[in-house]
Amino acid sequence: MPIRFDHKPGLVVYLTAGDPSLDATCEIAVAAIDAGADVIELGVPFSDPLGDGPIIQRASERALARGTRLRDVLALAREIRAARPAAGLVIFSYLNPMLRYGLRKFTDDAAAAGADGVLAIDLIVEEAAEYLAEMSRVNLAPIFLAAPTSSDARLEAIAKYSKGFVYAISRVGITGTQKSITADAKALVERIRRYTRLPVAVGFGISNAEHVAQVAEFADAAVIGSAIVELVENSTAATAPGAVARFIKGLRLRDAALAR
Amino acid sequence: MASIIVPANPSEARAGRFGVYGGRYVPETLVAALDELEHAYDEAKMDAAFQAELADLLKDYAGRPTPLYFAKRLTEQLGGAKIYLKREDLLHTGAHKINNALGQGLLAKRMGKKRVIAETGAGQHGVATASACALFGLECVVYMGDVDMERQELNVKRMRLLGTEVRGVSSGSKTLKDAISEAMRDWVTNVRTTYYLLGSALGAHPYPTMVRDFHRVISKELKQQILEKEGRLPTAIIACVGGGSNAIGAFYEFIPDRQVRLIGVEAGGRGPALGEHAARFKGGAPGVLQGTYSYVLQDDDGQIALTHSVSAGLDYASIGPEHAALHDSGRAEYVSCDDATALDAVVRLARTEGILPAIESAHAVAEAIRIAPALPASDILVVNLSGRGDKDMGILARELKL
Numbered sequence: 314m315p316i317r318f319d320h321k322p323g324l325v326v327y328l329t330a331g332d333p334s335l336d337a338t339c340e341i342a343v344a345a346i347d348a349g350a351d352v353i354e355l356g357v358p359f360s361d362p363l364g365d366g367p368i369i370q371r372a373s374e375r376a377l378a379r380g381t382r383l384r385d386v387l388a389l390a391r392e393i394r395a396a397r398p399a400a401g402l403v404i405f406s407y408l409n410p411m412l413r414y415g416l417r418k419f420t421d422d423a424a425a426a427g428a429d430g431v432l433a434i435d436l437i438v439e440e441a442a443e444y445l446a447e448m449s450r451v452n453l454a455p456i457f458l459a460a461p462t463s464s465d466a467r468l469e470a471i472a473k474y475s476k477g478f479v480y481a482i483s484r485v486g487i488t489g490t491q492k493s494i495t496a497d498a499k500a501l502v503e504r505i506r507r508y509t510r511l512p513v514a515v516g517f518g519i520s521n522a523e524h525v526a527q528v529a530e531f532a533d534a535a536v537i538g539s540a541i542v543e544l545v546e547n548s549t550a551a552t553a554p555g556a557v558a559r560f561i562k563g564l565r566l567r568d569a570a571l572a573r
Numbered sequence: 574m575a576s577i578i579v580p581a582n583p584s585e586a587r588a589g590r591f592g593v594y595g596g597r598y599v600p601e602t603l604v605a606a607l608d609e610l611e612h613a614y615d616e617a618k619m620d621a622a623f624q625a626e627l628a629d630l631l632k633d634y635a636g637r638p639t640p641l642y643f644a645k646r647l648t649e650q651l652g653g654a655k656i657y658l659k660r661e662d663l664l665h666t667g668a669h670k671i672n673n674a675l676g677q678g679l680l681a682k683r684m685g686k687k688r689v690i691a692e693t694g695a696g697q698h699g700v701a702t703a704s705a706c707a708l709f710g711l712e713c714v715v716y717m718g719d720v721d722m723e724r725q726e727l728n729v730k731r732m733r734l735l736g737t738e739v740r741g742v743s744s745g746s747k748t749l750k751d752a753i754s755e756a757m758r759d760w761v762t763n764v765r766t767t768y769y770l771l772g773s774a775l776g777a778h779p780y781p782t783m784v785r786d787f788h789r790v791i792s793k794e795l796k797q798q799i800l801e802k803e804g805r806l807p808t809a810i811i812a813c814v815g816g817g818s819n820a821i822g823a824f825y826e827f828i829p830d831r832q833v834r835l836i837g838v839e840a841g842g843r844g845p846a847l848g849e850h851a852a853r854f855k856g857g858a859p860g861v862l863q864g865t866y867s868y869v870l871q872d873d874d875g876q877i878a879l880t881h882s883v884s885a886g887l888d889y890a891s892i893g894p895e896h897a898a899l900h901d902s903g904r905a906e907y908v909s910c911d912d913a914t915a916l917d918a919v920v921r922l923a924r925t926e927g928i929l930p931a932i933e934s935a936h937a938v939a940e941a942i943r944i945a946p947a948l949p950a951s952d953i954l955v956v957n958l959s960g961r962g963d964k965d966m967g968i969l970a971r972e973l974k975l
């Protein structure tokens with residue numbers, strides 16, 4: 314399935330796979346899609362998540378403590394795909410688990426599981442030749458991050474090699490919640506649009522309806538990560554799907570109100 | 574501006590690659606800072622004024638050149654090859670780390686950065702960085718794992734006295750690896766104002782090259798000194814390898830001299846099981862950790878393994894990428910030394926020569942003690958004595974029941 318943002322604004326929902334359990338992540342993902350998420354980003358837990366703030370670090374530790382492995386995440390992707398054939402599905406991982414699994418086998422298995430794309434947080438375009446070849450072989454969309462600090466030349470390359478969407482990092486920093494969206498985000502999205510007609514999703518720190526409404530003014534989609542992972546942390550396996558669904562529905566309310 | 578060229582083959586030779594190893598595996602936010610650093614370093618390297626200022630500091634502030642000392646009593650006791658010690662332990666702040674801290678500190682100043690962050694394991698890099706920042710008037714924050722803060726407590730106090738803020742890291746194994754992750758998170762967040770003063774020949778390009786260059790002075794001096802004293806090159810150079818900075822500094826000028834054996838000593842810890850040691854070449858496999866592609870101790874799912882060493886400075890799951898290339902090409906040999914053998918070497922050197930080595934450095938001393946007896950008296954071994962053991966008195970008092 315190509316990645317599409319049918320809703321306005323589009324919503325990408327990040328979940329750490331295996332937190333609190335693989336079954337729960339599946340139910341949360343399905344609930345999130347039914348509540349209006351366009352794309353699910355399934356985070357592969359990693360022992361050393363240096364791009365992540367405390368919320369996702371803790372979720373990764375919990376998922377690893379339960380024994381979550383990359384092959385389990387791929388099996389989970391397959392379940393989500395079977396349950397909701399039309400939703401966008403992206404695997405989000407640090408590079409080392411993918412390298413250890415084998416890039417060829419990983420791309421084969423991710424594609425077979427029904428994933429649409431992959432986002433490798435510590436892989437920049439210059440280092441990505443082999444990865445890009447494997448991704449294109451099985452028609453998976455490589456999604457690269459663009460940062461406020463990226464030069465125009467880099468944005469051009471990022472735009473050129475990304476498929477599905479370009480992920481614009483809202484601010485200089487790691488993942489985590491924040492109070493407000495900085496001017497960095499808008500300026501970055503405008504710069505990215507000079508090089509591509511792909512949708513642009515803005516992520517890192519987007520935590521509430523107000524942020525989503527702000528992002529909707531200049532981008533195609535908002536990525537909600539830590540805010541949802543924190544909600545899952547504060548719920549039980551039984552209550553998390555409902556809590557996440559309510560939260561996601563609430564994210565578009567302010568925008569709907571503004572549109573009227 | 575020109576587009577970035579994506580190489581057809583990732584092993585294609587580029588700046589920052591050592592064979593297939595090295596590279597730049599970082600979040601996109603850091604790329605601009607790494608480019609800025611690479612550019613600033615390339616300029617500084619060519620700038621005679623920068624080099625002269627650094628040379629002055631190395632001489633009058635740090636105490637270079639360090640002596641090459643013939644360990645006569647140890648040699649006689651072992652009854653084989655002659656053993657020399659390159660006395661990096663005599664440097665200001667107590668270890669080779671000051672070479673790099675001064676070099677990068679000057680660079681930070683040149684780049685106009687006011688805030689410096691660093692990670693530290695044994696605390697030697699932290700103390701060196703804290704000293705350099707005091708000297709250059711820079712704000713300094715050092716990340717250190719909770720386990721290391723406890724076992725290298727003296728260095729924590731030294732850093733604080735020097736005006737540095739030490740931030741404990743309680744995630745993961747609470748050691749060097751976790752301190753690096755936390756420093757990188759700080760850098761990603763404060764990249765516009767902050768200089769990351771990385772302490773070993775690790776991490777994303779240009780760090781492995783730059784840190785090596787700042788420690789190259791060790792092998793430059795060493796070569797001249799051994800030629801003066803012996804009129805020939807040594808049989809072998811032996812150095813401990815944590816991230817690999819003292820070892821690459823001691824090896825570098827000898828890489829073309831193929832008759833000189835280069836021996837790196839990793840931490841064998843408590844034994845060969847994964848999690849009990851930090852012998853990357855024995856128990857690791859190529860992978861990516863903290864910015865670079867090198868050998869990494871990991872499980873079969875690509876999760877980074879826990880490590881153990883009695884020495885905080887060698888207790889790390891990966892190794893500098895240039896060592897990975899030297900290993901694969903066979904130009905350097907890598908062995909390991911367990912905790913108990915390293916502690917024996919501390920005592921041996923202390924009692925035969927009156928020199929108390931850092932436990933890290935004692936791993937290299939132990940390898941010389943192991944191989945010297947079987948070698949002819951005409952052979953010459955040089956041990957890079959990377960640091961002194963004052964910082965280790967707590968551990969030594971406990972382990973040796975002093």
Ligand SMILES: Cc1ncc(COP(=O)(O)O)c(C=O)c1O
Nearest residue numbers: 697815816817818819886959960
């Ligand atoms: C005295 C000493 N030697 C060696 C090391 C290991 O580092 P490297 O391998 O970078 O020389 C350390 C690190 O803290 C150290 O303090």
